[in-house]
Amino acid sequence: MSTIKDVAKEAGVSIATVSRVVNKSPKASKSAVESVTNAMKKLGYRPNEAARALVSQKSNIIGVVVSDVSDPFFGLLIKTVDKIAYQHGKHTLIGNGYHQAEQERDAIELLIKNRCDALIVHAKALTDEELIHYAKEVKGMVLINRFIEQIADRCISLDNYQGAYIATEHLIKNGHKNIACIASNHLIEDADARKSGYLAALKDHDIILSEDYIAAATPDAEGGIEAMNNLLEKDINITAVLAYNDYMAAGALSVAQEKGIQVPKQLSIVGFDNGLIARYLYPRLTTVNYPIELMAEKAAILALKRANNETVETQQLNFSPTIVLRDSACKANN
Missing domain, CATH: 1.10.260.40 (lambda repressor-like DNA-binding domains)
Incomplete structure (x- = not known):
């Protein structure tokens, strides 16, 4: 050599x-x-890239921490960040946190040790205090899908509460009153916010439902199947379902089809995220749009600007969700 x-x-x-x-x-x-x-x-x-980094204090690497790289949602996030990295002559290094504090911490520490020029972090288990500490240490660190008041200028987030609220309200305005919620059992703020948005919409429209109308499971298709089966086993009337994400909605849809329940004629289903799967389910899924590509692009550019001590213009950091109307939800048959 x-x-x-x-x-x-x-x-x-x-x-x-x-x-x-x-x-x-x-x-x-x-x-x-x-x-x-x-x-x-x-x-x-x-x-020797490590030696170059020691001399220049730059590694030409953008670090990204996500929950699970195998999840298509995070795959799209990473792909977008990698596109921005390539445009700036940089490479991407990825760490998985799996919504576990220890693993999120290990992933961030590894990326810092590799002297990443910029750092985009999706972390749900670490405390606000620990993330604030990291932000003070790494000037090019930006959080995505998390809002912390003390470092608000580094947080790219979506209003998950509002997303669930408008989805539930859409069903209510279409005559639905018996609306079930398929929730995530992960102990993260997204799950709490979306469940709270669902409950708030019901309350604001004077709809009172028992806890039986809420079923929680893992936020994937298998979890959607489990939660939908649990709901159908109960002696309650359900005309619509709001799912935590599109994959849980897909699982719920498969259960309905297996049991001969016509969607949306007998049961309306609404998802969340507007992932690729939503366009190819049958019927095509009505869902809440989560603009993860735009958010990831904003996060990557912001992180690079901060890392390079560039002036950061006032920009939109908190995104508002919108509902995407397709074929899986319609007016209630009263």
Whole structure:
């Protein structure tokens, strides 16, 4: 394996000159850049990125912490951040937190140790205090899908409460009163906010339902199946269902179809997120739009600007949800 000394000898320059070229120093002359670059290609020399980072305090890496990279929602988030990273000549390093405080902490620590220029964090288990501490340590850190008042200028978030509220209200305005809620059993603020939005909409329209109308399970298709089966086993009348996300809605839809319940004629179903799956279910899923691509793009750009000490213009950081009308919900048959 070639060393920096070999490159210097091949290029006919000093080791210091090779170092300046490798670290893109403006002091390196055009002829030096050309000769060193040619020597590195000839010898197959690759600069030590860790050493470069120590010298320049930059690694050309954007770090991203998500719950689970296998979840399509987070896959889209990462893809968007990676697009912005590529546009800025950087690479993306990913950590999984799995909604567990210890794993979220480990992921953030690993990315910090790798001297990421910018850091986009989706963390639900860590406390506000710990995230504020990290934000003070890493000037290019931005939170996504989390709002903390003390670092509000670094938080890109969605109003989950309002999303569930408008979805429930949409069903109410279409004549539904017996509206069930398929909730997530994860102990995170998103789950609480969406359940609270559902309950608030019922209350504001003078609809009183028992706790039997709420079933919680894991926020995936299997959880949707489990929760829907639990609801149908109860002796209650249900004309509509609001699901925590599109995958739980897909699970609920599959149960309805297996049991011969016509959607939306006999049962309306509304999801949340407006993921790719919502467009290809049958019937196509009415859902709440979660603009994760736009939010991820904003987060990546904001993180890079902060990391580079650039002026950050006043911009939209808190996004409002909207409902996407498709075919899985209609007027109630009274």
